[in-house]
Amino acid sequence: MISRMKSHSHSSFSALINILLFNLILLFIALQPCSSSDINLHNSTPKPGFRIALQHVDSGTQFSSRVHPTITGLEYVMQVGIGTPPVHYNAVINTGADLIWTQCKPCLKCMKQSTPLFDSEKSSSFSNLSCSTQFCDTRQTFCAIDQCTYIYVYNADTYTRGNMATETFTFGCGNDNHFFEDGFGGLMGMGRGLLSLVSQLNVKAQRTLS
Ligand SMILES: *[C@@H]1O[C@H](CO)[C@@H](O)[C@H](O)[C@H]1NC(C)=O
Numbered sequence: 724m725i726s727r728m729k730s731h732s733h734s735s736f737s738a739l740i741n742i743l744l745f746n747l748i749l750l751f752i753a754l755q756p757c758s759s760s761d762i763n764l765h766n767s768t769p770k771p772g773f774r775i776a777l778q779h780v781d782s783g784t785q786f787s788s789r790v791h792p793t794i795t796g797l798e799y800v801m802q803v804g805i806g807t808p809p810v811h812y813n814a815v816i817n818t819g820a821d822l823i824w825t826q827c828k829p830c831l832k833c834m835k836q837s838t839p840l841f842d843s844e845k846s847s848s849f850s851n852l853s854c855s856t857q858f859c860d861t862r863q864t865f866c867a868i869d870q871c872t873y874i875y876v877y878n879a880d881t882y883t884r885g886n887m888a889t890e891t892f893t894f895g896c897g898n899d900n901h902f903f904e905d906g907f908g909g910l911m912g913m914g915r916g917l918l919s920l921v922s923q924l925n926v927k928a929q930r931t932l933s
Pocket of ligand 1 (some may be wrong): 843849850
């Protein structure tokens with residue numbers, strides 16, 4: 724997926740991201756007709772990039788992130804906080820797939836990342852995902868000896884593997900991650916599947932509305 728994303732020209736990828744973010748905002752406006760302060764989107768920081776903050780007041784679902792281009796300018800990364808207390812990592816925005824994941828301790832194979840690896844033992848809100856949820860019944864997730872496990876293949880030689888876990892959202896805790904470049908700690912799935920950030924925020928909001 725990463726190498727496929729690299730083949731996009733900068734401008735068409737920027738356009739894609741703009742459309743994506745616009746859709747995210749529309750989604751939240753549509754879900755929260757009564758609140759006006761849930762979405763903050765501004766370009767005022769001197770660094771390239773911008774900050775996006777989404778908050779669903781009723782369910783308590785919060786998502787806030789700084790989005791900025793990578794050094795090559797070919798990809799966008801967003802800063803994601805995970806766990807209690809939150810640990811931040813840079814996730815490459817991935818519109819073609821749905822899994823949200825980060826590299827986790829203990830690591831069989833990991834890319835070099837600028838922030839510490841996620842250590843589930845240090846997060847008080849962490850739990851392994853139960854095998855009985857819908858998130859453990861997708862093409863990439865399955866139950867192995869009472870542990871919800873995943874293998875997510877992007878291209879022939881790029882994949883992430885680990886166990887599924889839950890914080891405020893369901894994500895992959897990757898212990899075995901094969902990619903051709905370093906500098907990021909995981910991917911942020913924005914695709915249409917069940918596991919994506921967009922789907923997960925949507926599902927939570929729908930539950931509270933019903
Ligand atoms: C989650 O599962 C992993 C892999 O089976 C295990 O090493 C870890 O101790 C589990 N964590 C918790 C909090 O149960």
